[in-house]
Amino acid sequence: MGLLVDGQWHDEEKDIKSNEEGRFIRKDSQFRNWITPDGTPGPDGEEGFKAEANRYHLYVSYACPWANRALIMRNIKGLKDIISVSVVNPFRENKGWTFEPADGVVPDPVMDAKYLYEIYAKADPSYSGRVSVPVLYDLKQNKIVNNESADIIRMLNSAFDHLGAKKDNYAPEELLPEIESINERVYHAVNNGVYKAGFATKQKVYQEEVKHLFEALDELEARLNDNRYLVGDQITEADWRLFTTLIRFDSVYYGHFKCNIKRLTEYENLWRYTKELYNYPGVSETVNFQHIKEHYYRSHKSINPNGIIPVGPELDLSLNQ
Ligand SMILES: N[C@@H](CCC(=O)N[C@@H](CS)C(=O)NCC(=O)O)C(=O)O
Numbered sequence: 221m222g223l224l225v226d227g228q229w230h231d232e233e234k235d236i237k238s239n240e241e242g243r244f245i246r247k248d249s250q251f252r253n254w255i256t257p258d259g260t261p262g263p264d265g266e267e268g269f270k271a272e273a274n275r276y277h278l279y280v281s282y283a284c285p286w287a288n289r290a291l292i293m294r295n296i297k298g299l300k301d302i303i304s305v306s307v308v309n310p311f312r313e314n315k316g317w318t319f320e321p322a323d324g325v326v327p328d329p330v331m332d333a334k335y336l337y338e339i340y341a342k343a344d345p346s347y348s349g350r351v352s353v354p355v356l357y358d359l360k361q362n363k364i365v366n367n368e369s370a371d372i373i374r375m376l377n378s379a380f381d382h383l384g385a386k387k388d389n390y391a392p393e394e395l396l397p398e399i400e401s402i403n404e405r406v407y408h409a410v411n412n413g414v415y416k417a418g419f420a421t422k423q424k425v426y427q428e429e430v431k432h433l434f435e436a437l438d439e440l441e442a443r444l445n446d447n448r449y450l451v452g453d454q455i456t457e458a459d460w461r462l463f464t465t466l467i468r469f470d471s472v473y474y475g476h477f478k479c480n481i482k483r484l485t486e487y488e489n490l491w492r493y494t495k496e497l498y499n500y501p502g503v504s505e506t507v508n509f510q511h512i513k514e515h516y517y518r519s520h521k522s523i524n525p526n527g528i529i530p531v532g533p534e535l536d537l538s539l540n541q
Pocket residue numbers: 221222248249283284285286287316350351352353354367368369370
């Protein structure tokens with residue numbers, strides 16, 4: 221893995237960055253502007269990103285749970301004809317994400333880039349930082365609007381409604397405090413929790429992180445005893461944010477990241493809930509198990525040096541069993 225320093229690509233020796241204690245520390249995303257219906261500034265962005273059809277482009281990886289959030293929101297809000305998409309190759313090599321042709325890869329329309337870092341460098345020639353997906357790109361100004369999935373899904377949820385997006389609101393004002401408190405817990409213990417366990421380089425840290433992860437899963441399982449979704453009867457953003465980790469759980473986190481106290485299929489409520497969300501219209505087409513498995517098992521050489529991709533598990537995601 222590597223990163224950009226002043227707009228230039230730098231290789232890094234290690235594919236996983238953990239600190240001296242053996243802990244994985246996730247860096248904050250740097251592009252945090254907002255698309256709004258009329259282009260006025262959003263929560264912490266600058267002016268000038270007005271919602272318009274065919275102006276914004278989303279760069280994703282099918283492998284990535286954070287990018288998956290954005291793809292889901294694009295589909296369930298009916299934005300496929302308004303926001304275009306490129307998909308990177310699942311194998312992240314030394315120079316980061318590429319557009320190397322393969323099944324499911326969709327090339328870059330901006331500059332027919334070979335590497336995703338070229339898009340970051342075009343948008344900001346002096347950018348220093350990680351080159352991650354998802355990226356929401358402004359084709360009109362050649363700027364990156366935002367590369368933080370939590371922000372991107374909020375924008376897709378609300379900024380394009382007047383342009384014909386579906387009106388369903390996955391972050392209604394009155395539910396926001398509860399959605400945000402669940403997001404906070406799920407982010408640290410589950411979404412990022414699987415990475416903290418999988419990327420730990422010390423036994424003690426790994427054990428601690430796995431314990432926290434499964435405590436949170438037990439808690440979520442109990443919550444779903446009385447609630448169909450995380451915030452009652454209505455599907456919200458909190459559900460989609462949890463879903464993208466759960467759908468990858470048995471295929472990659474259980475094995476590759478050693479999150480193996482239990483399989484997700486052993487949790488009655490969480491498994492039912494995962495299948496239900498997977499079968500929500502527009503969602504299953506955003507889940508590509510081939511890209512998911514190939515990315516994790518081949519790209520993290522220090523965890524899986526030979527890059528062997530396991531054959532299983534066989535998962536039955538249909539609703540009627
Ligand atoms: N906080 C970011 C995290 C995105 C992220 O870490 N994406 C990973 C793929 S799953 C990535 O592209 N990593 C490349 C890197 O960090 O160099 C978000 O939620 O959008």
